[in-house]
Amino acid sequence: MVVDQLSDAELDRLFQAFADTTRRDIMRRVAVGEYSVTGLAALYAMSFAAVQKHVAVLERASLVTKEKRGREQIVRGNHDGLEKVRRLLDEYEVIWRQRVARIADILAEE
Amino acid sequence: MVVDQLSDAELDRLFQAFADTTRRDIMRRVAVGEYSVTGLAALYAMSFAAVQKHVAVLERASLVTKEKRGREQIVRGNHDGLEKVRRLLDEYEVIWRQRVARIADILAEE
DNA sequence: CTGATCTACAACCATTTGGTTGTAGGATAT
DNA sequence: ATATCCTACAACCAAATGGTTGTAGATCAG
Known part of the structure; x- marks a missing residue:
């Protein structure tokens, strides 16, 4: 399994890219077509x-890719970027659950 | 089941809050202690x-809560905010999988 | 060849962001 | 009572963001 270490800068770019309504809408569009x-x-x-510019922001965050086709540039969703963000949030979730479990243990001991 | 509609502005605030290394670190800290x-x-x-200010940003995004205790203000992680972001990304994931499935169908037809 | 289309990028502008220092108020300790 | 601690917030600054218009290079159509 590849560990795929995410730099802070990369995460900044990923979350920043999602922090705009238009860009989230673009993500939804290019995920489908x-x-x-x-x-x-x-x-x-x-x-x-x-x-x-919005597309460029998504591209720099590795959330979409562009492919030249004639004079057009075809924008496609890049699943990897999405997965990275999801994985990070899953980590937070794990940390959270551990804490909840720990608190439950403490309460059980009393 | 509560639908819990998320406004664009709310999502902007949530992702924006995560788009900073210091704030992500704070989230990790307050999730544990x-x-x-x-x-x-x-x-x-x-x-x-x-x-x-960073704490205030997280608070406005509903990612942490503050509780006054004496002259201190105790910061705690708020699981709801994290869940909202995770749920949205899961939606993207679903859209993505549907698309992959659709492409697989098309390929299968040929 | 010429004109239209698609894209990228520069220059500009207003607003927001992430940092600073300074001020002030409420709570605690002596 | 007074000094200290914890917090909030204002004012300021540089840089980034999200938008604009304008220019220019490729590519395609007639």
């Missing part, structure tokens, strides 16, 4: 450049 | 005010 950057831009009430 | 704000501040190479 394929979109060019222009195709995505058509969905939102903001400029093409703004959407292109 | 109890800390006053001063107790937390002692752990980091920054001013008390900076840490107090």
